[in-house]
Amino acid sequence: MLTIGDLSKRTGVKVPTIRYYEQMGLISEPDRSEGNQRRYSKADLERLAFIRHGRDLGLTIDAIKELISLSQHPDRPCVGADRIAREHLDDVRIKIAQLKRLEHELERIVSHCDGHSIEDCYVIRALSDHGLCDGQH
Amino acid sequence: MLTIGDLSKRTGVKVPTIRYYEQMGLISEPDRSEGNQRRYSKADLERLAFIRHGRDLGLTIDAIKELISLSQHPDRPCVGADRIAREHLDDVRIKIAQLKRLEHELERIVSHCDGHSIEDCYVIRALSDHGLCDGQH
DNA sequence: CCGATACCTCTAGTTTCTAGAGCTATATAT
DNA sequence: ATATATAGCTCTAGAAACTAGAGGTATCGG
Incomplete structure (x- = not known):
């Protein structure tokens, strides 16, 4: 116990x-x-x-609940469990792609900003002006 | 207006x-x-x-607030703005790495599960038994 | 000037926990 | 046997970044 x-x-x-x-x-x-x-x-x-x-x-938590309830019926086919995992995999892949675009953009922003005054700071400019961005987001 | x-x-x-x-x-x-x-x-x-x-x-929102307040003092050096962007870049990279490990694992799980019954479903088994995992997470 | 649409404030709900207050059980040391 | 420290209990509220709904008021096109 x-x-x-x-x-x-x-x-x-x-x-x-x-x-x-x-x-x-x-x-x-x-x-x-x-x-x-x-x-x-x-x-x-x-x-x-x-x-x-x-x-x-x-x-x-809902997905886990579903899996638990599936696992309590061991006779049923496991397509349900498979579906949950698969859907989640899709989500994960989308999120990775988004974050990579973001990483790329932040890299550009950081590398352009070399400690001058705010007035011409690339971080601020990039946020103000979407046009400076490389890709879509 | x-x-x-x-x-x-x-x-x-x-x-x-x-x-x-x-x-x-x-x-x-x-x-x-x-x-x-x-x-x-x-x-x-x-x-x-x-x-x-x-x-x-x-x-x-806090980071954005900080950037806004920085941008209202155009005379100051922009190291603050640079720092915010840099820290965020670190976070993003960490998150990407985590998600990739996750993607990898879900791929393995999904590919092992071919529609048998729950009893030997890899999704359920993988979640129950960390030992089946490939990497650390 | 009527009616549709957009706006207003205020409150409460979402998700997945986390923190704290105020109190009680259990384990350990003497 | 008792004192104390630690861990447990319940209940409420907070964090982040919104979103939804109730009940009421402006604005604008026709």
Whole structure:
């Protein structure tokens, strides 16, 4: 039996966040000690690790919920789980592309700004005037 | 003189968001019509375009505020503006690196999952078991 | 001058936590 | 057995950057 603090240390999920996940229905209400403190089993540990992993991968809480509910029907085909992962992959790729454009633009801005006065600062000018930008965003 | 709707159309910033920026002190309180509606000047349009542009680049509202205040002292050296852009560039690079690791992992997950049943679905298994991951995250 | 549309203020909700107040349980040291 | 330190409890509010809705008023085209 693990306390909430043990669980937190083992999974890297902060204590208030664990309580929050409980509130959101991601983990079920655990047993309690005589003094009303939460006591977790190994299954809870695994479930929380799953959630943590999903969140690290950027899945939303809703997506994780869906995956949990899918995983509780092991007989069904896993196209649902596959779809969630695939959709998320698409999102990730879009985000990377956006950020790369941004990186490119910030590089240009920074490299043009060599410590003169604000009056002709490239950072300010670039933000004021979209026309100075390289690509679209 | 532009109404808030005109301003919104020209900058692509939604009407409630413009009001929100005003509240946050990013734009100053504009003149009002006789009937108490906001009327904007061309200077306001430029300022809002600046803000929009900064937000598109992922700058926080605080960072933009800082840039605006810097730009109002054109005599000072622009190291401050340069620093903000540089720090942000660092953030962006970190985020890209994270997302790439993530992309990689999702690709692996998706490609291993070919529509069998949940029981041996790679998506679920990968989330449950960090050991199946390729890299660190 | 009527009616449609746009505007006004104010409040509350979104998402994913995080922080704090005020109080109680548990574990350890003496 | 008791004192103390740490960790736990609930509940509320805050952070970021908006977004949505309620209920009411201006403005403008026809």
